[in-house]
Amino acid sequence: MRFSAGNSLRFTSRSSYARHSPMTSSSADIVVSFHQVQLSLGGRLILQDFSLDIRRREFVCVIGPSGCGKTTLLRLLAGLLKPTSGQVVHEGRPVTGPSPDVAIVFQDYAKALLPWRTAAGNISLALESAGMPKGERSDRIAALLQKVGLSQHGNRYPAQLSGGMQQRLQIARCLAQEPAVLLMDEPFGALDAMTRQSLQDEVARIAADSGTTVLFITHDLDEALYLGDRVVALKADPGRLARLVDVPLARPRDQLATYEEPGFHGLRRSLFGLVQGNHS
Numbered sequence: 001m002r003f004s005a006g007n008s009l010r011f012t013s014r015s016s017y018a019r020h021s022p023m024t025s026s027s028a029d030i031v032v033s034f035h036q037v038q039l040s041l042g043g044r045l046i047l048q049d050f051s052l053d054i055r056r057r058e059f060v061c062v063i064g065p066s067g068c069g070k071t072t073l074l075r076l077l078a079g080l081l082k083p084t085s086g087q088v089v090h091e092g093r094p095v096t097g098p099s100p101d102v103a104i105v106f107q108d109y110a111k112a113l114l115p116w117r118t119a120a121g122n123i124s125l126a127l128e129s130a131g132m133p134k135g136e137r138s139d140r141i142a143a144l145l146q147k148v149g150l151s152q153h154g155n156r157y158p159a160q161l162s163g164g165m166q167q168r169l170q171i172a173r174c175l176a177q178e179p180a181v182l183l184m185d186e187p188f189g190a191l192d193a194m195t196r197q198s199l200q201d202e203v204a205r206i207a208a209d210s211g212t213t214v215l216f217i218t219h220d221l222d223e224a225l226y227l228g229d230r231v232v233a234l235k236a237d238p239g240r241l242a243r244l245v246d247v248p249l250a251r252p253r254d255q256l257a258t259y260e261e262p263g264f265h266g267l268r269r270s271l272f273g274l275v276q277g278n279h280s
């Protein structure tokens, strides 16, 4: 694990518009690849011939009907599952197990946080397990709390925080790992609409500022289009790629203007049937 000196986060600043600078096809720009990945569990084909290259700093959203294999894709990339055939490659090496370079934000924030540790203590856990000296932790924790808007809540326990705050805390704990790749599995599915919108904007900002590559799973098509540089639509039975679309909407995205952009509705229409489980 890499930690920079002092209290500044290692994250390099960059314009969020950089996401739309032309990408070269150089393999150095590819941070994650699924190569013809096939997965069977208990004799059942779960994922069929799935291939995808994810570029560095890209924000890729995955949508598809329930049971189509979205979480399975994430678990394969996190090294929690092995493909039956094919390969998942991260930074040029096959994924063989979990890595601190890949962090996961789960939908169920209540289960992801330690209830007996304060917000600061939960973030500290990631730093402790990475071996960060005690003297350096408090500045880092303060910076992370600030990044997710929880500066005033470091001494509270998870049960004393709202759902949105708990999810912010889980995100901060993942960022403490300084992951190159952030995996998010329907992270806002349990939150009310207003909280969800503000967290969408925060995650977009954090990803843009930090240069983290994000694989974001959602069953909400609007959320996928709002956040993604590309959207991967999966079909079910067996799980497989249905469509892959670029989302050339202006950044930074805006909760009013983005949805009113001329291109938005065409993208929405082209993916709508796939998300409903209509395989035609």
Ligand SMILES: Nc1ncnc2c1ncn2[C@@H]1O[C@H](COP(=O)(O)OP(=O)(O)O)[C@@H](O)[C@H]1O
Pocket: 041, 042, 046, 064, 065, 066, 067, 068, 069, 070, 071, 072, 073, 239
């Ligand atoms: N450990 C497992 N053993 C057998 N089947 C599983 C296992 N985990 C998931 N599945 C099956 O794989 C399919 C894809 O699951 P999942 O990736 O969780 O779907 P999604 O996240 O898109 O809802 C589902 O049909 C599910 O029942």
Ligand SMILES: [Mg+2]
Pocket: 070, 071, 072
């Ligand atoms: Mg799932």
